[in-house]
Amino acid sequence: MKLEGKKAIWSEYQKEIADDRYFYVRSCIRQNFFPGSEVAFLRIMKDVLKKDIYEHPCHTTCSGIGYHGDVVPVETTMTVVARQFAIMTEAGYTNYVPSCITSFGLYTEILETWHHFPEIKERVQENLRRATGREFEIPENLAHASDIIFKFRKEIATQAKYRLVNKYTGEPLKVVDHIGCHYAKMFPSKGVGGAEYPYVLAGMVEEWGGQVIDYPERRHCCGFGFRQYLVQANRGFSVACSREKFESMAPFRPDMIITNCPGCPMFLDRWQYVIGEMEGKTYGPNGQGIPVFTYEEVAGLVLGFDPWDLGLQMHQTSCEPVLDKIGIEYDPEEKFTLNKTLAKAKKGKIFV
Amino acid sequence: MGKLYELLEKDIRFEEGLNACMNCGVCTAICPAAEFYNYDPRRIVDIVQSGDENEIEKLLKSEEIWYCGECMSCKTRCPRGNAPGLVIMALRGLSQDLGYFVESEKGRQQLAIKRTVGESILNTGYCVFIDMVTPALHPEQGPNWEWVYENRAELVNRLGGNFKGDGPGILRKIPKETLDELKKIFEVTGGLKRYEKIEFYSHLKAEEMNLELDETLDNEYFRNIYTTNNGSHTKQ
DSSP states (O other): OOOOHHHHHHHHOOOOOOOSOEEEEOOHHHHHHOHHHHHHHHHIIIIISOOOEEOOTTOOOOOHHHHHTTOSOHHHHHHHHHHHHHHHHHHTOOEEEESOHHHHHHHHHHHHHHHHOHHHHHHHHHHHHHHHOOOOOOOSEEOOHHHHHHHTHHHHHHTOSOOSBOTTTOOBOEEEEEOOHHHHSSOGGGSTTTTTSOOHHHHHHHHTTOEEOOOTTTTSOOSOOTHHHHSGGGHHHHHHHHHHHHHHHGGGOOSEEEEOSSHHHHHHHHHHHHHHHHHOOOSSGGGOOOOEEEHHHHHHHHHTOOTTTTTGGGOSSOOHHHHHHHTOOOOGGGTTOSOHHHHHHHTTSSOO | OOHHHHHHHTSHHHHHHOSOOOOOOHHHHHOHHHHHBSOOHHHHHHHHHHTOHHHHHHHHTSSGGGOOOOOOHHHHHOTTOOOHHHHHHHHHHHHHHTTGGGGSHHHHTHHHHIIIIIHHHHHHSSSOOGGGOOTTTOGGGOHHHHHHHHTHHHHHHHTTOOTTOSSSSTTOOOOHHHHHHHHHHHHHHTHHHHHHHHHHHHHHHHHHTTOOOOSSSOSHHHHHHHHOOOSOSBOO
């Protein structure tokens, strides 16, 4: 097939992604707001793709939100990151996979800095030695968790129970892809498709049957802006950024939004609620919002995972319109049930 | 070049972020913060590049260096390979080290970030822990979050997490030895010193503003810096 236009440009930006033996580190935001997504990612890696992926109990934050909130100095952050690498080294792994986009960008930035300024890397190693006695090697491969799902998108498609297709019309679902700014805006060559035409989520959507929407503010920030959300007085900036995106995408009538950064889906989800309260405006049909998903949630849904096992009950903007369009089976009564076993027992599905 | 410029030059982000700006303004054109705030990254980079000590000092005490959201869209588009966002980070670091941050409404907010995210890193091992995302401080999270927050332990575990448990997993308890290592890293690399400076200068400012400030998140000064928006920051 001859590649033309944007697809031809995308093909120029292909990054190397390791194919097994991953060292996984969690995201501050993801595990608080989308815990089901991290669970789903590990389940897909281990049970569906049969990969070796390891989580060490003593890894921590990379300190990225503190760093971009400007309270944590750069050398402190570099040393915290060096400790993460040391734990990976001690565990015998070389392929580093962060769940977070802020982390991924920060790791990329730090590795580039150490490459250009080896004396800083030496100083960080000395800091780490003094503080913890640990030694580290830099990873042989650094890939965001969405890069891994992108790499295996075809394998996921072959095992899929559902496709991103409207069961009533037979048409592909129209999907907005939103890429976290720090995925490739700083170092375009480190992201699949670069900064202008990132393909990491578009590739998943197309492989799983959906159709990606191109709209004017596609690359605009969701509005997290670190301090612009962390402090209540600044949140007007945050909601204004998301609003700009919704206004720009709404004329294309998207069925859903897919994201790869931990913060973005939370903001795109919650700010729809806030705009509804402030202006009485909603961006989906029939007074509903546009459902917002993480890529792990979408992968889990096409593989047939239970929506409530994926944590979709934690979203403020209801996801059911998309589940209904695809034809995904779910039990509405179990949505807010906290004890899964008890709920199934009550319904006579299992005997306890 | 004067003392402030020399201090900025010591920050690796300044060295990486500023080569030679030709003032084309592409950074301002792409900047989400410049759309919303009275903010112009091109102007800031131009002032810094001039090396004018008085003007740099004004910047370090200004509101405008706190408007950037650090999305780094500017880095992608700059035809000279500059990163105004990194220059901003160097300015913010210096503003805190010199105590100038308390001279602006937006700068004073650093205490709120230090006491929430900053403390969380050392106490929980993560920048954010669900306990701190209270519906009171986060009304924008919506009514569903109230249910999530109230049932967080059961819900996280129902989804396969390990809420405040031992071993690996979501929202696990980070072992004390690990938290001790983090604290030691902060001690060795200047992180704790930065925290102390933020507290020190904030206390001085609270006294000057005649606002009560204790160690909690519930006092006059904290409430003031967390919620005050004098309305002069944005484009009308």
